[in-house]
Amino acid sequence: xxxxxxxxxxxxxxxxxxxxxxxxxxxxxxxxxxxxxxxxxxxxxxxxxxxxxxxxxxxxxxxxxxxxxxxxxxxxxxxxxxxxxxxxxxxxxxxxxxxxxxxxxxxxxxxxxxxxxxxxxxxxxxxxxxxxxxxxxxxxxxxxxxxxxxxxxxxxxxxxxxxxxxxxxxxxxxxxxxxxxxxxxxxxxxxxxxxxxxxxxxxxxxxxxxxx
Amino acid sequence: xxxxxxxxxxxxxxxxxxxxxxxxxxxxxxxxxxxxxxxxxxxxxxxxxxxxxxxxxxxxxxxxxxxxxxxxxxxxxxxxxxxxxxxxxxxxxxxxxxxxxxxxxxxxxxxxxxxxxxxxxxxxxxxxxxxxxxxxxxxxxxxxxxxxxxxxxxxxxxxxxxxxxxxxxxxxxxxxxxxxxxxxxxxxxxxxxxxxxxxxxxxxxxxxxxxxxxxxxxxxxxxxxxxxxxxxxxxxxxxxxx
Numbered sequence: 001x002x003x004x005x006x007x008x009x010x011x012x013x014x015x016x017x018x019x020x021x022x023x024x025x026x027x028x029x030x031x032x033x034x035x036x037x038x039x040x041x042x043x044x045x046x047x048x049x050x051x052x053x054x055x056x057x058x059x060x061x062x063x064x065x066x067x068x069x070x071x072x073x074x075x076x077x078x079x080x081x082x083x084x085x086x087x088x089x090x091x092x093x094x095x096x097x098x099x100x101x102x103x104x105x106x107x108x109x110x111x112x113x114x115x116x117x118x119x120x121x122x123x124x125x126x127x128x129x130x131x132x133x134x135x136x137x138x139x140x141x142x143x144x145x146x147x148x149x150x151x152x153x154x155x156x157x158x159x160x161x162x163x164x165x166x167x168x169x170x171x172x173x174x175x176x177x178x179x180x181x182x183x184x185x186x187x188x189x190x191x192x193x194x195x196x197x198x199x200x201x202x203x204x205x206x207x208x209x210x211x212x
Numbered sequence: 213x214x215x216x217x218x219x220x221x222x223x224x225x226x227x228x229x230x231x232x233x234x235x236x237x238x239x240x241x242x243x244x245x246x247x248x249x250x251x252x253x254x255x256x257x258x259x260x261x262x263x264x265x266x267x268x269x270x271x272x273x274x275x276x277x278x279x280x281x282x283x284x285x286x287x288x289x290x291x292x293x294x295x296x297x298x299x300x301x302x303x304x305x306x307x308x309x310x311x312x313x314x315x316x317x318x319x320x321x322x323x324x325x326x327x328x329x330x331x332x333x334x335x336x337x338x339x340x341x342x343x344x345x346x347x348x349x350x351x352x353x354x355x356x357x358x359x360x361x362x363x364x365x366x367x368x369x370x371x372x373x374x375x376x377x378x379x380x381x382x383x384x385x386x387x388x389x390x391x392x393x394x395x396x397x398x399x400x401x402x403x404x405x406x407x408x409x410x411x412x413x414x415x416x417x418x419x420x421x422x423x424x425x426x427x428x429x430x431x432x433x434x435x436x437x438x439x440x441x442x443x444x445x446x447x448x449x450x451x452x453x454x
Contacts (some may be wrong), residue, residue, distance in 0.1 A: 006299055038431065040394055040397065041397060042387055042388070042423070042424050043395075043423045043424045045427055050427060050450060051446075053427075053431070054446035057434055057439060057442055057443055058443065061439045061440075089388075112366065123363070
C-alpha cells in the first residue's frame with residue numbers, strides 16, 4: 001500500500017471516528033436507583049435502617065447532597081453496611097463527584113456488588129481514564145449480563161485503547177453478531193482492524209458500513 | 213475296616229473345616245458390610261458423640277452426611293436440631309425439622325421459626341415458607357412465626373393469604389402494632405397506596421408512639437408519589453424535622 005493510500009485511509013478513518021465516537025464514548029449509562037426489599041416496619045426498627053430508607057428516597061428525588069449526608073450518617077453507625085456505601089457512591093456520582101464515588105465503591109466487598117454496581121464502577125473508571133480497572137469491571141459485569149451490547153462495546157473500546165487489539169476485535173465481533181446493521185460499530189471495528197495492521201479487512205468493513 | 217474309619221473321620225473333619233470357614237466368611241462379610249449398610253445411624257451416633265465432646269462442627273459434618281444418606285433415626289434428632297440451630301446451619305435445621313414433623317413429632321413454633329429464619333436469611337424463602345406451613349398444618353403458630361409466614365407469603369405475591377394471617381393475629385391481639393403495620397404495608401405491595409396510608413394513620417391514631425406506624429406511613433406516602441411528605445415523615449421519625 002502506498003503512503004498516499006495509507007494517508008487517505010487514515011483520514012477517512014479519522015473522519016469516521018470523529019463522526020461516530022462522541023455519542024458512544026461519552027454516553028452515560030442510565031443508572032437507576034435500585035430499591036431492595038424493605039424489612040418489615042417494627043417499633044424497634046433501628047435509626048440507621050430508617051435513615052437508609054430516607055437516603056434512598058432523597059437520591060430518587062434528586063436531593064443528592066442531602067442523600068450523601070444521610071448515607072454518611074448511616075455509615076458512621078454501620079461502617080460495614082454495603083448497601084449504604086453503594087448508595088453513597090451513587091449519590092456522590094450524581095452529585096458530580098466521580099472520584100469520591102469510585103473510592104466508596106472500592107471499599108465495598110465484591111460479593112455485595114450487583115451487576116449494576118459493577119457497571120457504575122466501570123463507568124467511573126472509564127471517566128477517570130483507568131482503563132485496566134474499567135476492563136476488569138466490565139468483564140465482571142458482562143459475566144452477569146452477557147447480552148448487554150452497549151457494555152460490550154465499551155469493553156471493546158477500552159481494550160482497543162489499551163492496545164489489546166485481538167481481545168478488542170473479539171468483543172467487536174460479538175457486538176456485530178448481535179447488531180450486524182450498526183454501521184457506527186462497524187466503523188469502529190474497522191478502525192481497530194487498521195490499528196492491528198489488518199488494512200484489507202478494515203477497508204472491507206468500511207465499505208460494508210457505507211453500504212457497498 | 214481301619215482304612216474305612218479313617219476315611220469317614222477325614223470326611224467329617226473336612227465338613228467341619230468347610231463349615232467353620234464358611235461361618236467365618238459370613239461373620240467377616242457381616243462385619244465388613246455393617247458400617248456401610250447402617251452408615252446413616254452410625255454417623256448419627258458419631259455425631260452425637262462428637263457433639264457431647266463439644267466438637268460441634270465435626271458433629272454437624274457427620275450429621276450432614278447422615279442426612280444425605282437417609283435413614284436417620286429420629287431418637288436424637290431433637291437435640292441435633294437444637295445444635296444445628298445454635299450453629300446457624302440452615303439446611304441441616306430444615307432437614308431435621310422436616311424429618312421430625314414428617315414422623316408426627318410436635319415441634320415448638322419458635323424452634324421451627326428459628327429454622328425458617330435461618331433459611332430465609334440464607335436466601336431460601338421458599339424453604340422457609342414450606343417449613344412454617346408444614347408446622348402450621350400441625351397446630352397454630354405463635355405470633356412471631358405467624359408474622360414471618362405472612363411476610364414470606366406476601367413476598368411470593370400471596371397478599372390475600374398474608375392479610376388473612378395478619379387478621380388472625382389482630383383478632384387475638386388487637387393492640388399488636390407489628391401485625392397492624394404489616395397489614396398496612398401489604399396494601400402498599402398491592403398498589404393500594406391510599407388504603408395503606410389510611411391504615412397507617414389509623415394505627416398511628418391508636419398508637420401515637422408507634423415507630424412502625426410512622427415508618428409504614430412514610431413508605432405509603434413515598435409509594436403513592438408524595439415524596440416530599442414521605443421525606444418529612446422520615447425526618448420526623450429521626451428527630452430532624454420536629
